[in-house]
Amino acid sequence: MDDARFTHLAYYQRLVLQIKQQVTAGILAPGEKLPSVRDMAKRSQLNPNTVAKAYKQLEADRVIEVRPGLGSFIATSQPAPQQAELAALRQRFAALTVAIKAAGVDPATVRQWLDEEMGDGQ
Amino acid sequence: MKLTVSGLDKRIAGRAVLQDVALDWQPGEIIGLVGENGAGKTTLMRTLVNQYLPDGGHVAVDGHDLATAPDWRVNLCYVDPSQVFFTGNTLRAIVDDYAVAYPGFDRQRFFAAAADYDLAPNRRFRELSKGYQAVVVVLLSLCSNAPFVMLDEPFDGLDLFIREAIVSLTVDAVADGKRGLLIASHNLLELDGIADRILFLKRHTISHDYRLEDLREKAVKLQLVFKTAKLPDLVREAGRILNVQGRVVTVLFKDYTDELDAKLRALEPVLIEQLPLDLTDLFRSEYDHTEGGVHHA
Numbered sequence: 397m398d399d400a401r402f403t404h405l406a407y408y409q410r411l412v413l414q415i416k417q418q419v420t421a422g423i424l425a426p427g428e429k430l431p432s433v434r435d436m437a438k439r440s441q442l443n444p445n446t447v448a449k450a451y452k453q454l455e456a457d458r459v460i461e462v463r464p465g466l467g468s469f470i471a472t473s474q475p476a477p478q479q480a481e482l483a484a485l486r487q488r489f490a491a492l493t494v495a496i497k498a499a500g501v502d503p504a505t506v507r508q509w510l511d512e513e514m515g516d517g518q
Numbered sequence: 519m520k521l522t523v524s525g526l527d528k529r530i531a532g533r534a535v536l537q538d539v540a541l542d543w544q545p546g547e548i549i550g551l552v553g554e555n556g557a558g559k560t561t562l563m564r565t566l567v568n569q570y571l572p573d574g575g576h577v578a579v580d581g582h583d584l585a586t587a588p589d590w591r592v593n594l595c596y597v598d599p600s601q602v603f604f605t606g607n608t609l610r611a612i613v614d615d616y617a618v619a620y621p622g623f624d625r626q627r628f629f630a631a632a633a634d635y636d637l638a639p640n641r642r643f644r645e646l647s648k649g650y651q652a653v654v655v656v657l658l659s660l661c662s663n664a665p666f667v668m669l670d671e672p673f674d675g676l677d678l679f680i681r682e683a684i685v686s687l688t689v690d691a692v693a694d695g696k697r698g699l700l701i702a703s704h705n706l707l708e709l710d711g712i713a714d715r716i717l718f719l720k721r722h723t724i725s726h727d728y729r730l731e732d733l734r735e736k737a738v739k740l741q742l743v744f745k746t747a748k749l750p751d752l753v754r755e756a757g758r759i760l761n762v763q764g765r766v767v768t769v770l771f772k773d774y775t776d777e778l779d780a781k782l783r784a785l786e787p788v789l790i791e792q793l794p795l796d797l798t799d800l801f802r803s804e805y806d807h808t809e810g811g812v813h814h815a
Contacts, residue, residue: 403794403795403796404738404739404792404793404794404795405734405735406731406732406734406735407711407731407734408731409735433693434689434690434693434694437689437690437693438685438686438689438690441682441685441686441689441711441712442689442711442712443548443689443692443711443712443713443714444689444692444693445546445547445714446711446731449731491779491783494783495790
């Protein structure tokens with residue numbers, strides 16, 4: 397929860413990112429059960445409604461699957477990004493690229509960043 | 519179930535402490551009540567449970583006015599931490615008293631949770647440290663099983679371990695949606711992440727009602743530098759300037775849309791950088807305070 401890169405986000409968005417990060421890093425394996433909303437709320441010291449909202453978002457992003465009566469599990473198949481999500485990410489990437497170019501960062505450094513960011517858990 | 523407060527007034531020694539206070543509150547919801555010391559937080563809680571008689575207005579649960587239907591008061595629980603009548607009693611005796619007042623009182627849960635903190639039933643309240651007294655007050659309030667529970671400065675002056683324990687207890691208590699909490703604090707940051715809504719008690723009344731997650735989702739704090747010496751009108755209109763250092767301006771945009779982002783970028787700022795947003799920023803902007811002039815509640 398304390399990742400400095402995410403402090404400008406709402407708490408539910410931070411939790412979504414944190415879980416996504418744990419999935420890509422292999423800390424959370426496909427099929428693994430997530431704590432209940434109540435347990436996650438206690439563990440992360442967050443309002444249960446905030447945790448529930450994060451879980452809903454993760455389900456919509458197909459990172460987790462809800463099995464009625466059993467709980468929430470990390471999705472067994474890697475979710476293929478949806479068109480709308482892909483378009484939104486592309487737009488944000490474009491905006492970031494503008495900022496990077498404007499700051500005069502050379503392409504080699506950017507490639508290195510990309511490798512570092514994409515490399516984890518691959 | 520729903521608790522509704524309308525037009526609540528309270529005068530103490532000829533001085534207005536509460537004026538026209540209104541709020542709606544439902545189980546499953548954690549409301550933070552924030553105000554400076556002396557703003558009337560405790561008075562509001564005491565008036566809601568009729569410990570103080572209101573001079574005007576109504577407190578109702580599902581439409582039943584608590585003044586004329588006192589049976590419904592059992593739906594509200596407030597253990598006044600500054601006026602505990604049971605300091606000389608053992609925990610067992612205190613629980614016996616509360617079980618008389620609250621028929622749904624969960625003794626088993628109380629003693630199980632108390633045991634986690636090595637609080638035996640024969641311990642006397644006044645023998646406990648400040649932190650453990652705070653835990654007992656919170657436990658009594660939550661184990662009352664009242665759908666509306668008020669906690670007055672539950673984290674004040676407590677160490678991290680006790681604070682975490684109290685947050686866990688409160689979070690656990692609302693998770694099934696059957697209980698709502700009203701938590702008073704003079705420090706907004708203490709309620710960050712915990713409260714669904716924040717009510718600001720200011721000048722005797724509730725001045726603002728915010729949903730923090732929504733605010734944080736929409737609000738953006740940016741550091742901007744423009745080529746021109748004069749700040750573009752768009753920045754002044756859409757945002758609130760927190761700080762100016764030469765040409766570097768720090769601006770808070772409460773509702774930062776993609777459209778606004780595009781408009782700002784069209785002005786070709788030399789620098790546009792997002793800064794971490796903390797609650798004091800949102801707060802400060804509400805009261806026209808600039809950065810550096812720290813303002814709590």
